[in-house]
Amino acid sequence: MRERLFHSVTHTTFLLLALATNVSGATAAHSATAHWTVVTQPARLVNGAPVLFRVTAPKPVRTLSANWLGHEIAFSFDADHKSWFALAGVSLETKPGAYPIDLHAETSSATSAGQAISFEKQIRVQHQSYPRHVVLTVPGRYTAPSPEDLHQIEQDKETKAEAFKTLSPEREWKGSFAAPVTAEISDVFGAERVFNGSVQSTHFGLDFRVPGGTSVAAVNSGRVILARPLFYEGNFVVIDHGQGLLTLYLHLSSFLVKEGDDVSKGQPIGLSGGTGRATGPHLHLALRWQGVYLDPQALLKLNLP
Ligand SMILES: [Zn+2]
Numbered sequence: 001m002r003e004r005l006f007h008s009v010t011h012t013t014f015l016l017l018a019l020a021t022n023v024s025g026a027t028a029a030h031s032a033t034a035h036w037t038v039v040t041q042p043a044r045l046v047n048g049a050p051v052l053f054r055v056t057a058p059k060p061v062r063t064l065s066a067n068w069l070g071h072e073i074a075f076s077f078d079a080d081h082k083s084w085f086a087l088a089g090v091s092l093e094t095k096p097g098a099y100p101i102d103l104h105a106e107t108s109s110a111t112s113a114g115q116a117i118s119f120e121k122q123i124r125v126q127h128q129s130y131p132r133h134v135v136l137t138v139p140g141r142y143t144a145p146s147p148e149d150l151h152q153i154e155q156d157k158e159t160k161a162e163a164f165k166t167l168s169p170e171r172e173w174k175g176s177f178a179a180p181v182t183a184e185i186s187d188v189f190g191a192e193r194v195f196n197g198s199v200q201s202t203h204f205g206l207d208f209r210v211p212g213g214t215s216v217a218a219v220n221s222g223r224v225i226l227a228r229p230l231f232y233e234g235n236f237v238v239i240d241h242g243q244g245l246l247t248l249y250l251h252l253s254s255f256l257v258k259e260g261d262d263v264s265k266g267q268p269i270g271l272s273g274g275t276g277r278a279t280g281p282h283l284h285l286a287l288r289w290q291g292v293y294l295d296p297q298a299l300l301k302l303n304l305p
Pocket residue numbers: 187203205206207283284285
């Protein structure tokens with residue numbers, strides 16, 4: 001009798017377990033399709049750093065965009081990961097706090113126009129401090145430019161503004177970004193510098209300690225939108241990676257690409273040098289997203305689709 005009871009209980013427990021497994025399985029499947037998910041990489045966001053947003057919508061959608069920190073962000077769908085991705089960034093000046101991302105999408109429908117759906121999530125930005133008061137010495141014309149130099153500086157501003165106007169809205173980058181040279185870092189992004197004891201400037205890039213003549217590679221695929229000498233930048237290459245993302249290579253000794261060229265990740269774009277406002281030969285790499293300079297070192301650490 002006792003033995004029969006035991007069997008009966010075991011059987012019931014088994015049935016209950018099977019039922020519970022089924023129920024939780026159904027709930028998981030339901031939640032995967034019925035809710036928005038918004039994930040950032042890195043998980044901890046700071047001022048001055050780029051961020052990858054990964055989003056899934058509750059229904060299949062054909063477009064996805066967002067507003068965040070005053071920027072319009074266009075997402076692209078990645079079929080391998082069944083997710084929408086966009087690279088964005090937080091300016092150096094952004095104060096710590098929570099900033100809502102407003103996502104808006106249009107559902108895909110075979111029979112009718114899509115339905116507009118939206119979602120908001122608070123994204124927390126934490127404080128990052130950067131080095132202060134790095135003292136540097138450069139030739140005098142770079143801190144006290146002549147009238148002719150000032151004229152060229154003005155022309156350079158127009159050249160850059162013109163080039164930055166027409167950018168690819170499509171994503172041209174693919175996969176993680178790769179360092180342009182193999183070398184140690186000689187100065188980090190965000191450092192407050194003083195040139196020749198008088199001119200203050202924020203270091204909006206990352207310096208690699210390379211001698212002149214070192215091959216410099218494109219950090220990802222894109223299109224060359226500038227390849228010409230400028231006053232401060234020296235021989236200057238700018239690559240448009242799409243979605244508002246640019247990388248800038250300064251102080252080159254020579255060019256290996258021209259404006260309009262399509263480049264792939266790892267392709268040599270020039271040789272390093274010390275042209276323009278430089279203390280000596282090195283590579284200055286800058287990252288610009290929708291007019292905001294971001295830390296290239298943080299971009300190189302991201303594991304991207
Ligand atoms: Zn630099």
